[in-house]
Amino acid sequence: MIERLGALVLDGIARLGTFVLFLISALFYAIMPPYKPRLLIRQIRTIGSDSLFLIVLIATFTGMVLGLQGYNALHRFGSDTALGTVVALILVRELGPVLAALMIAARAGSAMAAELGSMQSTEQIDALTVMAINPIQYLVSPRVLAGVISFPLLTSIFDVIGIWGGYLIGVKLLGAPSGPYFNGIGSTLTSHDIMTGLYKALVFGIVVMWVCCYKGYNAERMATGVSRATTQAVVLSSVLILAWDYFLTSILL
Amino acid sequence: MSEPETNHDGVNAIKVRDLHRRFDHQQVLDGVSLDIPPDQITTIVGPSGSGKTVFLKHLNLLLRPDSGQIVIDNFDVTKLRGAAVDAVREKFGMLFQAGALFDSMSVFDNVAFPLVEKTRMPRAEIKQRVLETLQAVGLEKMERKYPSELSGGMQKRAALARALVTRPKILMLDEPTTGLDPSRTGAIHELIRRTQKNFELTVVLVSHDVPAVFEVSDRVAFLHHGKTHLNGTVAEVMAANDEIFKHFLEGKAAGAENEENEALAG
Numbered sequence: 001m002i003e004r005l006g007a008l009v010l011d012g013i014a015r016l017g018t019f020v021l022f023l024i025s026a027l028f029y030a031i032m033p034p035y036k037p038r039l040l041i042r043q044i045r046t047i048g049s050d051s052l053f054l055i056v057l058i059a060t061f062t063g064m065v066l067g068l069q070g071y072n073a074l075h076r077f078g079s080d081t082a083l084g085t086v087v088a089l090i091l092v093r094e095l096g097p098v099l100a101a102l103m104i105a106a107r108a109g110s111a112m113a114a115e116l117g118s119m120q121s122t123e124q125i126d127a128l129t130v131m132a133i134n135p136i137q138y139l140v141s142p143r144v145l146a147g148v149i150s151f152p153l154l155t156s157i158f159d160v161i162g163i164w165g166g167y168l169i170g171v172k173l174l175g176a177p178s179g180p181y182f183n184g185i186g187s188t189l190t191s192h193d194i195m196t197g198l199y200k201a202l203v204f205g206i207v208v209m210w211v212c213c214y215k216g217y218n219a220e221r222m223a224t225g226v227s228r229a230t231t232q233a234v235v236l237s238s239v240l241i242l243a244w245d246y247f248l249t250s251i252l253l
Numbered sequence: 254m255s256e257p258e259t260n261h262d263g264v265n266a267i268k269v270r271d272l273h274r275r276f277d278h279q280q281v282l283d284g285v286s287l288d289i290p291p292d293q294i295t296t297i298v299g300p301s302g303s304g305k306t307v308f309l310k311h312l313n314l315l316l317r318p319d320s321g322q323i324v325i326d327n328f329d330v331t332k333l334r335g336a337a338v339d340a341v342r343e344k345f346g347m348l349f350q351a352g353a354l355f356d357s358m359s360v361f362d363n364v365a366f367p368l369v370e371k372t373r374m375p376r377a378e379i380k381q382r383v384l385e386t387l388q389a390v391g392l393e394k395m396e397r398k399y400p401s402e403l404s405g406g407m408q409k410r411a412a413l414a415r416a417l418v419t420r421p422k423i424l425m426l427d428e429p430t431t432g433l434d435p436s437r438t439g440a441i442h443e444l445i446r447r448t449q450k451n452f453e454l455t456v457v458l459v460s461h462d463v464p465a466v467f468e469v470s471d472r473v474a475f476l477h478h479g480k481t482h483l484n485g486t487v488a489e490v491m492a493a494n495d496e497i498f499k500h501f502l503e504g505k506a507a508g509a510e511n512e513e514n515e516a517l518a519g
Binding site: 119122123124126127129130131132133138 | 338
């Protein structure tokens with residue numbers, strides 16, 4: 001009993017070790033030559049610009065619902081003028097980075113885990129190794145770097161579109177005053193708020209790419225291996241996004 | 254029997270000594286020793302689970318042995334690390350069981366890949382080399398296709414071209430005829446023989462395709478329970494009159510017959 005428990009703990013620690021080493025080697029090889037900007041640009045396209053439409057769509061609806069809820073709540077206290085501030089603060093500090101990261105994990109992260117998983121199961125990763133090409137440097141490093149670059153950019157776009165969505169519903173539809181909406185944002189939102197959101201996006205970018213690449217890269221070589229890797233990648237990245245969100249908020253607040 | 258003949262200058266391309274490797278509770282390699290002479294086709298056969306593929310993965314340094322030596326060009330490669338491993342790997346070409354072509358790239362880009370990534374060869378020269386190699390494996394005018402548009406046999410040929418494009422000295426083939434029908438199997442065997450002659454290669458071939466594969470082989474090593482049970486020229490191994498080897502060959506034949514009968518009955 002105790003022996004099995006011990007084996008379980010040791011196994012868990014060993015797994016955690018390989019998981020952490022995976023990220024460390026991905027970051028290490030990202031700064032080592034040879035540099036392949038072509039690979040990085042292709043990944044930024046897959047993670048970044050291909051996710052743009054989805055981000056705009058989600059941000060619009062998120063902003064709209066914030067406008068609706070915010071107006072209804074604030075109207076009760078007669079503080080309609082604070083609507084812009086409330087919407088912007090919620091988006092920039094919290095919902096922007098978190099929702100954007102969840103959406104990119106679901107869209108690009110799952111595709112990434114599936115792609116690397118099928119490369120693993122069809123021996124394409126072994127083929128790279130035998131050709132003396134480091135598969136971590138060739139496959140993983142560009143994806144993690146692309147995550148670091150794309151997530152903050154997509155989050156910024158999410159924030160801006162969301163604020164416009166709130167404006168559309170709160171001001172144009174429900175009639176909150178238009179001037180204070182943007183003035184409030186300008187006078188209350190500090191650069192600290194914005195940086196908090198961007199730091200979060202940066203961390204989420206690393207976490208999502210790390211988890212999705214790791215799960216795909218270590219997919220089991222059988223029929224269910226790829227699908228299991230994909231599911232685990234999305235579930236684990238979502239959980240880690242929310243867990244890290246709490247820790248980051250408590251540190252950065 | 255166990256000592257190889259010396260009609261190849263007495264120098265072996267690859268020398269394996271007492272290779273051991275354990276996975277969890279299974280001793281997959283339990284003291285494999287084998288000499289692989291240059292410029293010949295050495296075929297490794299054995300029942301499923303006898304450690305053929307694991308053995309090949311040790312030769313190309315994808316796996317590390319628990320103990321034992323692999324000497325390539327007078328270097329014990331089991332002790333090498335980092336860049337030195339890559340230097341050894343550049344002597345190899347490897348054809349994987351499933352081909353392992355990159356499905357996001359065309360046949361041309363797949364074959365050009367090792368040259369583009371690992372050499373400073375000018376673009377025009379790469380193009381010429383790739384087309385030349387594709388021609389050598391019988392895939393002219395296929396360079397714009399994607400792997401998914403090729404038949405199983407053509408994928409193997411494309412993968413072989415990729416393994417050959419760097420002009421390696423040693424070619425390793427992992428079950429090159431898996432999933433092919435008998436006529437295609439024959440064609441691939443013929444191609445392997447022709448390639449070995451044209452490119453003056455040392456070929457290590459892992460196959461379950463007995464006895465068809467013997468036609469293309471110079472030497473045969475029979476692995477059984479993680480050990481080299483038989484090892485010699487095709488004629489020597491066939492004449493050895495070994496019970497286990499006979500069972501293996503008959504089992505194969507009987508198995509095939511059974512499947513055929515079942516197919517007929519069904």
